[in-house]
Amino acid sequence: MNKNDLRIVKTKINIHQALLNLLKNKSLSQIKVTELCKEASINRGTFYFHYEEIGDVFKELFEKIMLDLKDSYNEPYRHITVLDIEKLDPKTVGIFHHVKKHEQFYRIVLSREVSTTYYYMLFDEIRSNFMSDKNTQVRGDINGYFYSYTANAFIGLIIEWYRRDFKESVDEMNVQLLNIVNLKI
Structure with missing residues (x-):
C-alpha cells in the first residue's frame, strides 16, 4: 500500500473529518465503526483495510496534527540559529496559524465535555x-x-482564545503572545 496514493490520502482525510464530526457529540469510546463508516460514506471493508479500530483513526489524526504543530512551533527558527524574542516578528509565529487551521480539532480537545486525556496528550506534545x-x-x-x-x-x-470563540485574528494572537513573552502587558 502506497501511503502517498491520492485515493488513500483522500480516504483518510475523509475518515478523519468524519471522526471530528462525530467527536462533536460523542466521546471516542462511544463511536462505533458502523457510524464512522456511514459518516465518512465508506464501507467497513475500507475502514478495516486502513485501521483496526476507531482509536487508530484518532491516534493517526492526532499525530498528523501534532506534526503540524511541531512544524508551526519551529517556523521562527527556519532562517536563524538563535531566537531573540525581543526582535521576533509576529508574522513569523506559526502556532496560532496551526490552531486556526485545526480549529475543529481544538474545539473538541478543549471542550469541557471531553475527557482530560485529550488535554494531557496535547500538553505532553507541547511540553x-x-x-x-x-x-x-x-x-x-x-x-x-x-x-x-x-x-x-x-x-x-x-x-x-477558544473561550472567546477564536474571535481574535491569528495576527492579533501572535502580537498577544509576543507582548506577554516580552512583558509588554
Missing part, C-alpha cells in the same frame, strides 16, 4: 516541543517544572 527547543534549555531540577509551566501557559492562551 516535548519546548524540551527540544535549544533556546529554552534550563539546568537542574527545575527543568521538568519549567517545561510543564511553559506548556500550560501556552495552552492557557489557546484556551482563552
